[in-house]
Amino acid sequence: MLKESFTRLETRSDKAIGYFYGRLFTADPRLRALFPIALDAQRDRFFHALTRIVWSQDNPEELAAYLARLGRAHRRYGVTAEHYTAIEHALIATLRVYARDVWSPGVEETWVEAYRSAAATMIEAAERDADGAPPWWAAEVVEHDRRADDLAVLTLSPERPLPFAPGQYVTVQTSRWPRVWRPYSIANAPRSDGRLRLHVRARPGGWVSGALVRGTGPGDTVLLGPAAGTMTLDPDSGRDLLLVAGGTGLAPVKALAEQAVAAGRRRDVRLLVGARTERDLYDLADLRLLEAAYPWVRVLPVLSDDPDFGGLRGTPADVLSGLDGLDGLDGWDGGWDDRDAYVAGPVPMVRGTVAALQRLGMPLERIHHDLLRAEE
Numbered sequence: 001m002l003k004e005s006f007t008r009l010e011t012r013s014d015k016a017i018g019y020f021y022g023r024l025f026t027a028d029p030r031l032r033a034l035f036p037i038a039l040d041a042q043r044d045r046f047f048h049a050l051t052r053i054v055w056s057q058d059n060p061e062e063l064a065a066y067l068a069r070l071g072r073a074h075r076r077y078g079v080t081a082e083h084y085t086a087i088e089h090a091l092i093a094t095l096r097v098y099a100r101d102v103w104s105p106g107v108e109e110t111w112v113e114a115y116r117s118a119a120a121t122m123i124e125a126a127e128r129d130a131d132g133a134p135p136w137w138a139a140e141v142v143e144h145d146r147r148a149d150d151l152a153v154l155t156l157s158p159e160r161p162l163p164f165a166p167g168q169y170v171t172v173q174t175s176r177w178p179r180v181w182r183p184y185s186i187a188n189a190p191r192s193d194g195r196l197r198l199h200v201r202a203r204p205g206g207w208v209s210g211a212l213v214r215g216t217g218p219g220d221t222v223l224l225g226p227a228a229g230t231m232t233l234d235p236d237s238g239r240d241l242l243l244v245a246g247g248t249g250l251a252p253v254k255a256l257a258e259q260a261v262a263a264g265r266r267r268d269v270r271l272l273v274g275a276r277t278e279r280d281l282y283d284l285a286d287l288r289l290l291e292a293a294y295p296w297v298r299v300l301p302v303l304s305d306d307p308d309f310g311g312l313r314g315t316p317a318d319v320l321s322g323l324d325g326l327d328g329l330d331g332w333d334g335g336w337d338d339r340d341a342y343v344a345g346p347v348p349m350v351r352g353t354v355a356a357l358q359r360l361g362m363p364l365e366r367i368h369h370d371l372l373r374a375e376e
């Protein structure tokens with residue numbers, strides 16, 4: 001019933017979502033303040049979440065985990081239990097209009113039940129979280145290192161300790177765009193001074209990334225959400241590590257490399273740094289320092305858009321796919337089933353790299369990435 005009625009809404013999603021927000025803000029205009037000034041991205045995210053909830057009804061475990069993440073993430077917006085009731089009314093009113101040809105009291109009851117159950121899971125997760133972590137941290141920008149016109153490395157000092165594991169990300173809000181949060185991976189292992197580094201590339205039309213690269217400097221304050229993400233080192237593994245980064249996907253991978261070397265246990269680390277041109281290797285000097293300090297770490301730049309480059313060319317996936325019959329990856333040939341891989345970067349690059357690693361014989365459970373979260 002849910003899927004059938006939701007399909008009616010999907011075919012006219014723009015109008016339906018517009019109607020939904022209209023109902024919501026008319027019923028309680030104060031709710032408008034919870035949302036960003038421009039609603040476009042919010043509309044997409046709301047619809048994406050609804051779609052996922054409807055289509056995950058057959059998979060309660062996956063659904064509960066997703067809703068718990070969603071509920072926790074909503075804490076930073078100041079969402080409370082009462083807001084869920086207002087959303088319920090607006091959603092049901094919208095479905096009544098847009099799914100009118102299949103609507104009946106039975107369908108309505110099913111929706112109300114499914115909505116309340118989803119809301120209860122979100123609220124419960126948010127409340128459980130509220131016992132411990134704050135919903136957000138204020139952090140001072142202590143360094144702003146502009147490495148290219150569109151790229152900056154920011155060092156942030158949170159007002160209170162912000163716990164995280166290498167490989168995780170935080171969401172960031174700037175004063176320029178209230179209520180707009182964007183995720184950025186933390187680019188360092190935890191430090192004694194509690195500081196965090198972010199690698200930010202300003203995307204065309206990217207509000208937060210543009211503000212962080214071009215409109216932020218030392219002394220400014222940003223807000224950070226709690227750390228999240230599962231692309232973390234397997235604590236039981238002493239296996240060699242293959243780290244693959246594309247562009248600013250270097251951030252989480254560098255944090256993992258720092259953690260691996262700090263653990264004191266010698267694990268061979270190969271770090272493939274994918275970029276378009278030499279100019280885009282924005283952190284190579286730092287990576288070379290890591291390599292010099294730990295001889296078992298090898299940093300291998302791979303350039304896709306520079307035919308004159310003397311090193312590895314193509315994407316990281318091209319390099320891995322071409323390994324058959326070559327000398328191997330800087331001394332590594334074979335043994336792919338006994339290594340851990342971590343991959344971060346543009347979605348198609350991550351997909352291609354995962355496929356190439358599987359073809360080399362690496363089991364899927366050893367290949368870590370953030371793809372599903374990126375799509376959330």
Ligand SMILES: NC(=O)C1=CN([C@@H]2O[C@H](COP(=O)(O)OP(=O)(O)OC[C@H]3O[C@@H](n4cnc5c(N)ncnc54)[C@H](O)[C@@H]3O)[C@@H](O)[C@H]2O)C=CC1
Pocket residue numbers: 185201245246247248249250251252273274275276280302303304305314315316343344345346347348349352369370371374
């Ligand atoms: N945890 C994660 O997975 C993280 C992911 N990212 C994502 O990484 C991306 C970085 O963007 P930029 O720095 O602009 O990277 P970029 O566009 O400069 O590309 C970096 C590398 O990825 C390859 N690449 C780009 N598009 C590709 C495609 N369609 N197919 C195959 N390979 C491709 C390039 O050849 C290059 O090697 C962003 O999308 C960001 O959201 C960033 C941080 C963490």
